[in-house]
Amino acid sequence: MDKSKLLYNSIAVLILLIVLSIYLILTFKTPVADSSLSFGSMKVEPITLLKVRLFWMIPILFITVILSIVFAFIIEEWLSPTNIIRQIIEPYIVILSGIPSMIYGLLAVYHVVFNLISSSYTSLTLILILLVIPTTTLSTQTAIRNVDTSIRNAAYAVGGTKWQVIFDHVLPLSALDILSGVCYTISRVLTVTAVCILVLNLLTSDFSTLTVINIVNNVGIILLLVLIFSIIASLIKKNTG
């Protein structure tokens, strides 16, 4: 049991490393043509650009959060811990959710600087998916696991079907913990946004005092939001515990 877990974990690390190095090699082969940073055909300020992207991100965020909650329920309720698919999938979730959001932010910056040009929406969506799905899935899984098994047993013992048990008991009892996980994920996404805004704007700024203050203000507002979401997450979690 432990041996197979170790095996799947190391396979996961290896594959993630390979994917990352392939990605780096591919992007290094296509450096930016001219030295001045032009964000594609759109010559707009990065802040405006990110605001536009933010409106794109909200529906994507919503969809990915819902998807990962469903995903977590499928893993926890339908795949047993010894199931081979679950054993293969779980290391990726754990590893990816363990990476600090700062790294994702730098990845996003790297992506934007080197090849935002052609398909920025797709690349931002991909980074968002990479960021949201593992964290939300992991926190939802923990929330589901925290539901007392005796409650499940009691519901099964009076003739509840799997769906009835999930909708009548597991979901209501884990709802707050799931929500707390979602808040935590949102704060992670906002951290990434803060990193993007800071770095991209500093790159394109003329470093006059006014622009720097402006940038720092923008980042400050986002970091405040991060703080608020983290506090909400911890408050909700405490109440259920």
Place this chain on the structure above:
Amino acid sequence: MAPIIEVQNLNVWFGKSRILKNLSFDIEPKQVTAFIGPSNCGKTTVIRSLNRLNDLQADYRHTGEILFNGKELYSNKNRASEIARKISMVFEKPILFKKSIYENVAYSVRIRGRRQMSLINNIVDECLMKVQLWNDVKDKLHTDPNFLSIGQQQQLCIARALAADPEILIFDEPCAQLDATETPKFESILQSLKQQVTIIFVTNKRRQAARVSDVAGFLYNGELVEIGKTEQIFTTPTDTRTENYVTGRLG
């Protein structure tokens, strides 16, 4: 009368460890059958195999045949949830849903798809009366059940199991949490329920099994050492291990 449950050569494994070894027994309808034995001898596994709650365990597998009303219990035609309803179960600790007293009992009716309020009201009242809880809670049906004592909570659990309209009611060490004053009440409930449903219960209190049951089976290390009329088991056991256990020299 034909037995309601027939078990032939039941073996149960959890992963690689074999919990039950070649169990064969019949359970007669409208009787109280007790399984006694020291802890860790597989009592709970036996009863959880009967209502398919063991299906929830990932590494569970079994061989042998279990017939319920003459039909294979583990066939694909039977849905596990339907079996769990017909062979309902009450656990060691009173497990209540985070709902009102009324809703706790009504839940068993609702999940069967019956939604008429009058019908649900009738069943709830009737079940609470059967478990002798009606007089204690009739004014407080819509309040939280946490104010009830442990014994009353256990009665509520029995009411909830009864509301599922079971043919067999299984109790897993139902008195482990109850004190001396609550146990006689529980036993009288058991006696009154005997007329309507078949009762299987598991206990490690020998005297209680002797008082309440009609048939008793002694389990030891995953084997069914002996099963027979309670009087016979407790007075003239054929196996020395049974004798040692009922006289208190073992376990």
